[in-house]
Amino acid sequence: MPALERQLAANTAVHAIQTALSVEATRRTERPYDEWSVEEAKVVWAITRDFAQHHGLRVPTLAEVTHAETLARGHSDYAIKWAMYALDLTERDATKAAPGGRGKVL
Numbered sequence: 001m002p003a004l005e006r007q008l009a010a011n012t013a014v015h016a017i018q019t020a021l022s023v024e025a026t027r028r029t030e031r032p033y034d035e036w037s038v039e040e041a042k043v044v045w046a047i048t049r050d051f052a053q054h055h056g057l058r059v060p061t062l063a064e065v066t067h068a069e070t071l072a073r074g075h076s077d078y079a080i081k082w083a084m085y086a087l088d089l090t091e092r093d094a095t096k097a098a099p100g101g102r103g104k105v106l
Contacts, residue, residue, distance in 0.1 A: 009055065013048070014080060018080060021082070024040045025040075044083065058091075065086045
């Protein structure tokens with residue numbers, strides 16, 4: 001896939017993750033942390049999985065996506081960072097460094 005086309009697809013996926021996280025965040029007061037944090041991770045993972053499968057890329061594990069969230073914490077653009085780190089996992093070999101480190105970011 002050409003670089004520009006992949007970037008446009010990644011931007012769409014980032015927006016989808018942001019939107020889904022916004023919806024899930026409205027439910028935080030209804031559930032304890034251990035429930036809503038898992039549900040948010042599942043939403044990010046599902047969109048990342050769909051993106052990876054659609055583009056023939058590696059599907060990261062839920063644990064990898066959850067770890068990506070820890071790297072995004074504290075950023076003023078938390079949802080975007082988490083989305084970018086999660087999507088970055090689709091380009092990485094499972095044995096390589098975690099997202100947020102050196103390497104190609106979509």
